[in-house]
Amino acid sequence: MTSMQSAQDFDHQNGLEWRLYTGMLTTRLFEDALIRWEHEGKISAQTFPSKGQEAIAIGCCLALERGDAVIPSFRTRGAMVAMGITIVEQLREFVHSPLAAGGSRDAPHHASWPERGVMPGSTMIGGHLAMAAGLALAMQLEQKGEVSLAFFGDGTLGSGDLHETMHIAGMSRLPLILVCENNGWEMATPWQKVRKTQSLIPYAEPFGFATRSIDGNDALEVYNAARWARATASNGQPVFLDCMTFRAGLYSSHFGEVRGNVEKDLATWEQRDPLKRMAEWLMGHGLASAEELQRLTRQEEEGIEAAFNTVRSEG
């Protein structure tokens, strides 16, 4: 490929692995840009970066089908990306564009596009899980085989709503998929200080959930698990996917790093970065070259900047 080729050259690369890669890439670059714009004073919203965890959102949402619904956590920007909400549409909510579908009312990390399956999350940890179960209840009544999926962090184990939701969903056999982004940290508190096991599966199983613990940094494994989860939930058994991962970024763009002795873990998990691994997979299978991926990155960056300029010109 030469530098004269346009982004459309990548359109033929619409296989699953490419979509997983580009979804994660877009999410990473978009969040990087959001943090940069905030620091430059161009936007005022804080970002809860999903850096290192992008495979979970992208893998799960690409496994969904028309009519399914997803409720992101405050750290699942990738869900919006994978559900087809463009960067322009997402950015409109940040800057109170007159074209913002949600009117810039909800915090941008909870922005919703209900008609396209992206439902509003909740700032109340765990509150959105009951809403996801309610969506699943409606889907069960409608009998179209649709499923409802919600993301949340492992710190949500402390929320009563998680347990109430699992209690009801398990007994009612709701088509619900609960996806835990299990990064082992509750803000600055490591999981060992607040619970007995890192896995949340021991809590979910007795409620009647089908469970699977997966490598949340392997986009293909996430996707395959989510396809299984979708089929299982659609057939009347709720699913709990425990996605083991690591937060490579800050808790939020408003904080510096507050986790003690995290440097070694950061270095270890850097080797397991989901974007890097997917790039290696693509190159290892002859589906992309390093140059192509670099060019794609540049194009994505330019596209994100262009989106910001577009949105700013709307106001």
Added chain:
Amino acid sequence: MAILSYRDAVGRALQDSMREEPRLIIIGQNLAGHALKQLAETYGKERVRDTSISESAMVGMAVGAAMKGWKAVVMIAYADIASVCHMAIVQSAAKLHYLTNGRLDCPVIIRLPIARFRGHGPEGNEVGASWFYNVPDLNIVMPGSANEAYWNFREALQRPTPTLFFEDRSIHTRSGDVAENSCGGKAQVTRFGEKLTIIAAGRAAALAEDVADEMAKEGSRAVEVVSLGCIKPLDKETIFASAAKTRRVLIVQDEPPLSGYAPYICCLLDELPAKQLKMAPRIIAGADQYLPFWDERPFLPSLEEVAAMVVAMMR
């Protein structure tokens, strides 16, 4: 339509709503096998849903179902339990319409029976409507008659925002005509008088009517009663019209006086032209304390107290 008891009017509203609203579900405990057995047999256990005792998740699920275009009635055992699901009521239900810029509606009724005079003690004999008075987009119904109970229930399911339905069990056996036309959301002048308006809701409105009836027996046509039915939003037009007519206003509230409709109506009446009222509006409210198990009545508005205040204000 028919003469019904207050209790039966609520039951009829539920039945009629289930028949006319095919996408309405009821969520609660002990329903299909007991309290709503007939409805469950007619419409199925799918729409008359028994769940665990999980009030927070019950309300959250109703909101989730609303995201898919369903309506829901959440049956809470008694009003005090609204504190258990406060988060779901305020954060999930009340804010849905606003947060989504009106793209999602939340036609959900949270049924909160007031369980006074039944020996429940201080954790089971509160009203709690005033706890929620400052929550925007949250409608609060407190019927004082069968007519108000029926029509406010029916009307609540047509609203884009949720409704707390405070049904007062202490007046369950009071009977009245349920009119052909809806009074949902509207205050009713239930007794016509010339010299003083009592504004009240629920049991307090029934008390006011009893005072007016006692005085009528003695030949007095002094007292007019405005029964609010819906205490939020308030029907200001009916309140102002009656106040302008009688020029004396007494507001009776079955809760402590620090918040709720009583102090708010007092503020509203300040909008009337100077000297429109012959005297400042007065409030009779519950004492600012909890209600003991052994006898709640000394701390709540009574017929004698209201009658004495009426006499004093007209002196």
